Amino acid sequence: MKRPNIIFIVADDLGFADLGCYGGRDAAFGKVSPVLDQLAANGLKFSDGYANSPVCSPTRFGLMTARYQYRLRGAAEEPINSKARTSTTLGLPTTHPTLPSLLKEQGYRTALIGKWHLGYPPAFGPLRSGYDEFFGPMAGGVDYFTHCASTGAHDLWVGEEEQPHEGYLTDLISNKSVDYVKRMAQNTTQPFFLSMHYTAPHWPWETREDHALAQSIKDNIFHLQGGNIHTYHRMIHHMDEGIGWVVNALRETGQLDNTLIVFTSDNGGERFSDNWPLVGGKMDLTEGGIRVPWIAHWPEGIAKPGSTTAQHCMTMDWSATLVDVGGGKAHPDYPFDGVSLKPLLSNPDATFARPLYWRMNHRGQRALRSGDWKYLRVDGNDYLFNVVADARERANLAKQEPDRLEAMRSEWERWHSTMPPIPEDATISLGFSVKDMPQR
């Protein structure tokens, strides 16, 4: 079979149940995510897929390297903040093999359209880490209209040149991606790999119609005084609509059948998100912070379209999968921690055991998902949950199953001992606290 084109779409802070196909409610205007729901209906949906981290940049390190992000200093920042703009240490080292660089070695043309959040040029940048082309912001969050980061600095780039553009960022990302797909169709001898990293539905809470709002919040785009679920639903819908434009462009250019589209979120949902039935959200290692939608669509490559699999996986497994699908493999000096899910695409029943580990400096959190079970530590308290029976993590079985708890704790500590320690100077940045809004 001809190697597929690959489009990897990452939403920003989208929660587990924000999409209709993951149990999300309809908005006042109707379906929130009809395009993604359709991709899931014709593709493969994962019920137990995770992000490498409950916060942005650490997950993106895992995504780019197919390895546990804890191996890299920049990934210890939770997340990389505006101080990184001049840093020569807080970013993805340019010598490190990456998902796009490994695909590029296999003859893929590569582009990132959307958010980078892995350090600034000249020390770092998408063009120095395997992408041929880049359009988007480099910071963790920007305004949808002014394209300014939380510092107030303009942050929209074409390659390594900062360039102002008019428009709503979600639509700019969608339209640039449509252009790219059409451009790539002019030469089909080489497949392409397109990363579409939306900033939606991350703050500030702006729909396509909220241009005027941008001026009033420019001094604080965390937007703690604004937003509501109606705006939030619209923001997701704008992204969904744009993904529809890209799907149409693929169809019109005859590329849809042999393009693997993967959709996910970089971490669990934030304040307006629906993470039901999970508890917690962004920054938490409870399921709401890390369990995210995973949808794969590939007419020529997915054997049983419309299936749902309970295969456990995390972001870096998909990086390994995409390199595998593209005919590549890990660099011998940088073996993957991620495991390829390619066999599942041709047989969704071919599930396999996949223990997954996390740690966070924030609140001293640790987690291990192994089979039906999860070991969790938060603020010095150890918990044990059967997350198949109780995905909401309210029925703590630590006292009932002390041997299982101890075995999982030891297993987590064994894994932890194989990773570099959390650096003393690693920082934690929270956008808001209990002073801004009551916590659960």
Ligand SMILES: [Ca+2]
């Ligand atoms: Ca995020």
